[in-house]
Structures are given as C-alpha cells and as structure tokens.
Amino acid sequence: MKDHDRLALAKNQMERRLRERRASSKLPDLVEMVLSRPLVSTGMIQATLKVSKQGALNLVGELHLREMTGRGRFRAWGIV
Numbered sequence: 001m002k003d004h005d006r007l008a009l010a011k012n013q014m015e016r017r018l019r020e021r022r023a024s025s026k027l028p029d030l031v032e033m034v035l036s037r038p039l040v041s042t043g044m045i046q047a048t049l050k051v052s053k054q055g056a057l058n059l060v061g062e063l064h065l066r067e068m069t070g071r072g073r074f075r076a077w078g079i080v
Helices: 002-016 027-036 042-049 053-063
Strands: 076-078
Touching: 002 027, 027 042, 027 053, 042 053
Parallel strands: none
Antiparallel strands: none
16 A cells, blocks of 8 residues: 555656646556556666657656666666
8 A cells, every 4th residue: 555655646746747637648648558567768768758868868857857877877767
C-alpha cells in the first residue's frame, strides 16, 4: 500500500503541472510513461514519444524528475 500511495501522490503532483499545457503537449504521455516504468532514459523517451533528444530533456526538466544514475551521459530518471 505504501508504494501505491507514493505513486498516487506523485501522479497528482505531476498532473498539476499539466493544467496549463497545450492539447498537443507530450507531457501527459511522459507522465504515464514515468508511472509505468521504474526508470526512463532519454532514448526511451525519444522512441516512445517521437521527440528529439533535447525535447526529451526539456520534458524531463518540466516534470522535475529525480535523476537516478548520477551521470552526465546515459542518464535515467524515475520517481522515488
């Protein structure tokens, strides 16, 4: 139950950032992707959402995800 509550709280916080977004934004898709996987990388975001590398990094920055790898290259993000 702790994990469920943690994920529900994270989803609510991320959905607050979606309120004033355009209808064509990829941010809602990224929220669902982050909640369905323990880690996401730039390559995974690029392939799934059909965005550029810089676009993927911008989307991650808008959601304020926590970087899990601690590296400059080949980074991965997730919800803690």
